Each structure stands twice: as C-alpha cells, then as structure tokens.
Amino acid sequence: MNQDLVAHVSAPSSRPPPGSCDCHVHVFDGARFPFAARRSYTPGDARVVDLVAFEQRIGIDRVVLVQPSVYGFDNAALLDALGRLGERARGVAVIDLETVAPAVLQAMHAQGVRGIRLNLEVSGQRNHGFALKQLKRAEGLVGPLGWAVQVYADVDVIAELAVDIAALKVPVVLDHFAGIKSHKKDEQKTAFASVVELVKRGNAYVKLSAPYRASHSAPDFDDVAEFAMALIQARPDRLVWASDWPHTGSSASRTGNLDQVEPFRKTDAGRALNQLASWASTPVLLQRILVDNPARLYGFDPVAA
Template structure:
C-alpha cells in the first residue's frame, strides 16, 4: 500500500508540490515508457464545433506528453500516458477554433516542469501559458524563469493525493501560498467539495486568485444541493474564486452529453460569469487503476469527443456575450494574455 508520504508525492506531481518537503527529491526520476514519439496522437475532435468561437478563445486545461526519451516520467507516477505532443495540441486548437491554451503540469512528471515548459515554448507566448508544480527545492531564480516563460500559477492537487483532512489540507495550502507570495500567480486547486467547504473562510482570505479544477469536484448526480457546492458558489459569487467548467466526464458518467452536468455549469455561471473558464482536459489521461495494468504500462486515454464537449458550452451559456467572457475575457485576465 502507498504510504501517506508517497501519496503526497504523487499528488504533488500534479500540483500538491508547493508544500515544502512533501516531494523530497523525486522530481525528475523515472524511466521512459514505450510508444512511438513520431506518431501523431489521434484526433479527439469527431464532432464539428457548432457555434462561433470568438477570436482569442482559450482552452484553460490541457497537458502535453512529449517523447519520454527526451522528457522522462517520474518514477513514482501512478500511470503512464501515451505520447501527445505540442503539435498534436496545436491540431486540437485549430479543430476547436481556439487561439490560446493553458498547459497544466501533469502528475507523471512530478516537479520536473520541462515537458510543460517545452510545450509552451513550441506554441509561443502569444498562444500558451502554463501552470506548474513546484517543491521546496524550487528556488526564486527558477520561479522567475518560469514566470518569464509564461507560467502563471501552481497546482495543488489534494484529490489525487487522497488528502481529505481539513487540517492537513490547510497546512499544505499555507505552504503553497508562502511559496508564491508576492508573485502575480494564482493557486489552482483540485479538491473535493467537503474540503472546500471546510476551508471556505481560509480560501476567501487568500492574497492571490484561487482556481478550482473540474467543476470544483462536484458530482452531477448529486445536483446543486450537494454538500459543499453552496460554498463554491459563495466564493465564486464574491469574486474570490474561479471555476474551470472542464472535464465534464469527471463529474458524470452519463456520456456523451452529461445532461446533469448542465445544472452545475449553469449555477456556476449564474453565480458570477466573470469567474468561469472552460477547459477540455485534453488529452484526457486515465489515471484510474486497472487490474493487471502497472504504473509503467501505457494507459489509453479516455475516449472523449472534444468537439461535442465544447458544444455543451453553448447549451450551458446560450448567450454569445457570456461565452465571450468565459472563453476570452476571463482567461485573458487570469493568465495574463
């Protein structure tokens, strides 16, 4: 069984890291996975986009997984994704009519942000920004270099680390805040609703923007009355937090249109349309353990149709002006485009 320290290490790789000491020195270890780096990832856009995507639109949550011989995975990872390069991401951007993108450091690289930074470099500063994972070994000079490269936040992934105790989560958040204090960065958090509710007052008082991943961990089957969702709405309404309406399949198993997710999305948008951003979660890595599949075996991505998922935004926000805020204005402000 994975120890608590190992669990924190895995979570830190996706964003828990800013927490001094939790990742130790495991940032860059790990061998390469199999797979051909020269083969383009298959398109995830099978349904054409059915509405006019405004110029400057941004996909605020993607990952890149380049050639693992050049960018080795972390030895403590929980899964191994197939290759998905910056070129593949650019093809996705064009298919979705997106002009901007935010690359989020995934757990499989630990605190070694080179793959994320290289993806941003390939796409260029007019198109790409990033969210990093840092550890106690990440110094001020490295943070400065990350900012110059386009990093605009760090991720704290409490959910992947199995952190459910509010006291422990609060200590980790405090450490993260201390690491980026004074920088024009935000704190991206993936946590369950019960934690957000328990930490609501602390989150509301943070000196930097807070961004909640994937519908703030809400589950569509439980509706808008589920415990903790009101706290998220309160933070959003007060302008103290952003929410990514991303990864609908993480909030619901009702593929392909996730009908009950609509109530969550509409409630969040109604609370404060200035604090909502959209993300595809491409290339949809599947980190769920599967019997007989080891951490170094390639895990196929989830079979998501990104065109169909983007079309859901037009149902959640039928007004073109609302969509402009979600796709253009809010990301430009949050990620400094």
C-alpha cells in the same frame, strides 16, 4: 502527428470567438522527458504538434498547459512546450513548496508560467490542516508574482476550505467543476452551495472542464448542466472553460502496472464546446468565459477588436 488524438473530435457548431482559451491541457513526451518513477500511471504520447492540431480542430487560439502528475516536480516538458507555443500559451507548474527557490519561480514566470497546482485529489489528501498549510505556503510563494493557485480536490474538501480560500490574497482556480460528482448531488448539495458562495466572494474561479470526471452519463454528461448554470448565474466573470486534453483515464481503473500504457479517453471537445454555448446562452457570456476571464487570470494580451 498522432491522428488518434484528433480523429474523433468534431468542430463545434459555431466557431469560438477570437482569443478563446482552453485552460487545461497536458503534454506527454516520455522519450524526450522521462516520467517520474513514482507515478500512478503511464500515458501515451501527446506532443505539442498533437495539441496544436487538436486546438485547430475546435477553433481555439490560446492554451494553458498544466503540469500532469506523471512528471512530478520536473516541469521540463511543460517549459519546453511553452517555448514552442510562445505567446499563445501559459503554464501551471507543480513545485516543491518547501524547497523551491524564488529565482526558479522568476525564471518560470519569464517562460510563461502563471500558476501552480495543488493536486489533492490524485494524492488522496483530505486532511484540512495539511491542505490549508499548502494553500498558505503557495500564497506566499506566488503572490508576489501575480500567479494563481490551482486546486484539484473533491467538492467536500473545497467546501471545508471555503472560508480559508476566501481569505487568500491570490486567485484560486478550482479544477473540473470544483470536484462535484453528479451521482452524489444530493449528499454534496451543501458542499456545492458552499462553492457557489465562495465563487461569489470573488477570488475563486471554477473550470467548466472534464465533465466526464463529474458525471457518469456519457456521452453528453447532461447532468452537470445544473451545476454549470448555477455557477454562471452566480459569477460568470469567475469561470473558464477547458477540454482536459488529451483526456487521461480515471484513478479508479488503474492497476498499478506502469509497464502498461494507459489509453486516453475518446472525448469529443467539439461537443463539449456546443454544450458550453448552450449554458452560456448569449455571445457576451461566451466571450467572457472563453476569452476575457482567462486573459485576465493568466495574463494574456487583450484581443484586438
């Protein structure tokens, strides 16, 4: 086990409720599952054993593994991890929307995949027509399986797509506070309001995750609180929490040197859970965000009373 991935993580002040879910984590194992040649960075190892140790540290029972960009369309590492973790885990894959066969998706479903990811942020894709075409194609592919479509994009892109997302017949999960940037809150005020209205419509979920991607105010990132509170007030049944473990770096700081291993951020997820508890100020709200919403969204069994 890599102690560096858990040594800096504190236990939260109060243990999360049974069945709590971390809805966005990655695994990296370059020796067993080589990274794609066309990628923007090279991560270190963050294996299943490290993930289990991390979640035990913060008291989380369930996880959703998300395919990272360094593996492209090759979901082998993700599926291997799902097999090792069993019923405590679900997956979000990345697929070639134009070529994937329905039988491949059916096989992924049997292995625990419950969604696909459209990573518009990493690709720098901001074209509305292109994004809408991807969303519609994704809807057609995953709708019959009951999966969600996960979107990582800037809040301005989400706002432009809000009407289109609201019309989709599948759940749409918006990564990392729906792409808001706290230092741009004045210029993004209208876009964030559009996201709040979209969430109120019911088919869009937001991940309260990776505040360091939304804020520059380390270590507590307190300036994301107003966004979290607005979303909780709007639709607490459409929010989930995630750590974003093992906390990959920022695309803005990457040099393009793939021979250099990019270090993971030293982020304290225990502190992040304490922050969530301060936003979701009642046990009922915390139960909804950590347990009930992810169970419904990703198809986990109900937690026994």
